[in-house]
Amino acid sequence: MKVVIIDDEPKARKLLEILVKENCPKITEILTAEDLLSGVEIIKKERPQIVFLDIEMPEHSGLEIFDFIESKTYNFEIIFTTAYSEYAIKAFELSAVDYLLKPLRADKLVDAIEKAIHNIGKSHINIKLDELQKSLKSSDFKKIGLPVADGIKFVNFEDIILLKADGMYTKVSIQNGSELLISKPLKHFETLLDAIPTFYRPHRSYLINLKFIQEYVKSDGGYIIMDNDESVSISKDKKDEFLTIVQNIG
Known part of the structure; x- marks a missing residue:
């Protein structure tokens, strides 16, 4: 199984690579990129199953990934790595988007990878990201993402x-x-x-x-x-x- 790590911080990329190698035997190949666009090129060429994606990067946020890649053409799960505030984490959870908080912990990483492997091909990550972006732009969350058998169903609180x-x-x-x-x-x-x-x-x-x-x-x-x-x-x-x-x- 192949993963791509996209993060502008060299130390963060190296730490995550080490943690994956030491704790995730199912992962057989790890590729890295220092920005979103070079990461997208690797995804197009290597077709990984899982992408670790930092949110706050120069030039392009990790949230913009599907502005540069056709989600229907590539079948992979995203695990965001973030140091975002509690408010933003609430947006992630309501949108049913997987994330890891920095500094990273090995046990949380293992759980996230196992969940990602289980969800490959059925989680509609592009839809979840669309809802996440709406939530992050608004202080008034209106929907919650409910994981169902064939994907995610977004339902208004009301x-x-x-x-x-x-x-x-x-x-x-x-x-x-x-x-x-x-x-x-x-x-x-x-x-x-x-x-x-x-x-x-x-x-x-x-x-x-x-x-x-x-x-x-x-x-x-x-x-x-x-x-x-x-x-x-x-x-x-x-x-x-x-x-x-x-x-x-x-």
Whole structure:
């Protein structure tokens, strides 16, 4: 398996090359480039399976890669290497784009490569990058990338009715009546959506969009009925808090 490392910092390229050689036996060839355009030429010639791509480089950002290469012609996964702020990392996660934070860690690198190998040919990286660029240009994130069997489905926050834990998976109910089973635990989405005030976790198994509450029922200890007619439990220690929130909304 072949990888390309594109980074304008020689030390960063060398460190990543060493980490890959020492920790990733599936990688048999490593090629490097000091800027985006020379990296694109290597990609066109060598057709790697994985590209490590720095974001902040002179002349061209790593995010511009598909301005110089036809994504449908080349089948590779991208792992961004970045020292971006927490705000930008939120954009990466919402767009379902893989990244490694600098300084790099071997365990995170191994996980990222294994994930990339699994996703080769089915993750639609060009679509994810388009959503990422929109998010990075805006302080108001509007969509979340949900990894599904054949790629990534981008859904508006305001269209999500609720999310329900299903073991290490999460069922996402959407306003159009569809339901997606996502291979991420509910805690993952609670962290991603913590800045969206309409999302609330009334129970360890549910994360709901408050704007889709249809009714609160006092009987049987109290529970919520959502607009899609699904009943949602409320933990005892969350009941008073939930009622206060609902009354303030009203």
